[in-house]
Amino acid sequence: MEKLLVEGGHSLNGRLRVSGAKNSAVALLPAAILAESPVTIEGLPNISDVDTLGQLLEEIGGTVQKQGQDVYIDPSRMISMPLPNGKVKKLRASYYFMGAMLGRFKKAVIGLPGGCHLGPRPIDQHIKGFEALGAEVTNEQGAIYLRAQELRGARIYLDVVSVGATINIMLAAVKAKGKTIIENAAKEPEIIDVATLLTSMGAKIKGAGTDVIRIEGVESLSGCRHTIIPDRIEAGTYTIMAAAKGEEVLIDNVIPQHLESLLAKLREMGVTIESSNDQLIVRRSNPLKSVDIKTLVHPGFPTDLQQPFTSLLTQASGTGVVTDTIYQARFKHIDELRRMNADIKVEGSSAIVNGPIVLEGAKVKASDLRAGAALVVAGLLANGVTEITGLDHIDRGYENIVEKLQELGANIWREKMTEAEIEQFQNS
Ligand SMILES: CC(=O)N[C@H]1[C@@H](OP(=O)(O)OP(=O)(O)OC[C@H]2O[C@@H](n3ccc(=O)[nH]c3=O)[C@H](O)[C@@H]2O)O[C@H](CO)[C@@H](O)[C@@H]1O
Numbered sequence: 001m002e003k004l005l006v007e008g009g010h011s012l013n014g015r016l017r018v019s020g021a022k023n024s025a026v027a028l029l030p031a032a033i034l035a036e037s038p039v040t041i042e043g044l045p046n047i048s049d050v051d052t053l054g055q056l057l058e059e060i061g062g063t064v065q066k067q068g069q070d071v072y073i074d075p076s077r078m079i080s081m082p083l084p085n086g087k088v089k090k091l092r093a094s095y096y097f098m099g100a101m102l103g104r105f106k107k108a109v110i111g112l113p114g115g116c117h118l119g120p121r122p123i124d125q126h127i128k129g130f131e132a133l134g135a136e137v138t139n140e141q142g143a144i145y146l147r148a149q150e151l152r153g154a155r156i157y158l159d160v161v162s163v164g165a166t167i168n169i170m171l172a173a174v175k176a177k178g179k180t181i182i183e184n185a186a187k188e189p190e191i192i193d194v195a196t197l198l199t200s201m202g203a204k205i206k207g208a209g210t211d212v213i214r215i216e217g218v219e220s221l222s223g224c225r226h227t228i229i230p231d232r233i234e235a236g237t238y239t240i241m242a243a244a245k246g247e248e249v250l251i252d253n254v255i256p257q258h259l260e261s262l263l264a265k266l267r268e269m270g271v272t273i274e275s276s277n278d279q280l281i282v283r284r285s286n287p288l289k290s291v292d293i294k295t296l297v298h299p300g301f302p303t304d305l306q307q308p309f310t311s312l313l314t315q316a317s318g319t320g321v322v323t324d325t326i327y328q329a330r331f332k333h334i335d336e337l338r339r340m341n342a343d344i345k346v347e348g349s350s351a352i353v354n355g356p357i358v359l360e361g362a363k364v365k366a367s368d369l370r371a372g373a374a375l376v377v378a379g380l381l382a383n384g385v386t387e388i389t390g391l392d393h394i395d396r397g398y399e400n401i402v403e404k405l406q407e408l409g410a411n412i413w414r415e416k417m418t419e420a421e422i423e424q425f426q427n428s
């Protein structure tokens with residue numbers, strides 16, 4: 001087991017390239033189950049969630065070959081193997097095996113998913129969608145059993161705008177008989193990316209990226225090549241880091257329109273950002289002004305950037321209020337930031353951040369993926385060295401984070417933990 005060490009105070013300078021989007025990757029891989037011939041996905045990020053999904057695809061009989069950042073998946077020999085336990089628990093997106101296997105085999109057994117602990121993360125809207133399409137769904141000892149004689153198109157209104165439910169229903173509906181309409185659908189760019197892959201496979205989907213998605217079921221889907229979109233959350237995280245410590249940082253392979261809510265808030269704080277087709281140039285300015293943020297569904301401020309943004313707010317003068325309307329308890333990073341001297345209190349679904357504060361390096365623990373990113377932002381800003389444990393969370397979503405930051409001039413490195421440290425970590 002390793003820990004991450006960050007010596008704060010170094011300016012960031014230079015250029016970095018954003019990887020393929022984690023939240024697309026984790027849906028594109030299961031989507032390949034629906035094809036009858038090989039699918040190649042270009043530009044997948046080298047992160048543990050992608051590895052885990054590759055292993056799950058192999059468990060059900062798929063051939064998965066990595067060629068650099070391209071992944072070739074041959075789904076022709078896949079079978080509807082039950083996956084009640086094991087790797088499905090390691091990540092959230094294993095829930096996409098439900099929609100994809102239901103679409104292809106009309107049956108699936110999948111354990112309840114893992115992923116970041118952000119408070120309750122029910123999947124009732126996924127199940128409501130599968131049932132509307134004609135599946136019988138039961139929960140038996142923590143695994144979801146799905147079976148259908150046939151899937152029939154349906155009109156499905158989501159009670160809650162959900163990324164996962166929107167994609168999962170799309171996956172099941174592309175091979176259902178007749179027309180499916182998903183109303184109150186989520187509009188995140190990753191949904192468009194998945195719809196683009198499915199369309200290249202032969203699916204008929206209209207409206208992805210709006211709140212009404214229309215799908216006309218088809219008999220069969222075939223393989224194709226698809227290039228993944230850039231990771232807007234990774235791009236946003238580095239943009240926040242550059243706002244914190246960047247003399248001049250050029251971020252390549254970005255779709256700036258995916259990040260408008262973040263860029264607007266950073267500009268309000270006084271950060272200088274130039275944006276062009278697929279690049280951002282970010283320069284820190286002094287002093288930074290506090291702002292309030294409220295997380296919302298896309299195109300609102302993404303909940304996945306709330307935690308790293310909170311670390312930046314500790315450097316701004318005044319009081320900033322961070323309200324998470326998607327995950328009202330997504331504040332596990334706050335106690336750790338307090339250990340580093342941050343002046344933050346949590347009231348209900350808001351964190352109230354007073355700044356500017358001089359952060360001090362400390363031993364802290366990443367409780368989830370973006371909490372980890374928040375601690376790296378804080379570490380870059382702090383006096384002395386910050387030691388971050390819980391790296392398995394960070395490795396789920398950030399490709400080569402150490403190398404990318406070293407390239408920009410940060411003093412950041414990994415170290416093996418001692419037996420005593422591992423024991424202390426496991427008991428904490
Ligand atoms: C793998 C992946 O893509 N993860 C992203 C996805 O998670 P995920 O797909 O799990 O998140 P959802 O969009 O489904 O969740 C949004 C809200 O709806 C609620 N809800 C969701 C489904 C449901 O059946 N019932 C229900 O009540 C959730 O508790 C949450 O409050 O979108 C989140 C919100 O942008 C991001 O933080 C995650 O990074």
Ligand SMILES: C=C(OP(=O)(O)O)C(=O)O
Pocket residue numbers: 091092093114115116304369370397
């Ligand atoms: C919450 C996240 O991931 P997951 O849904 O995979 O747990 C995230 O990417 O910030």
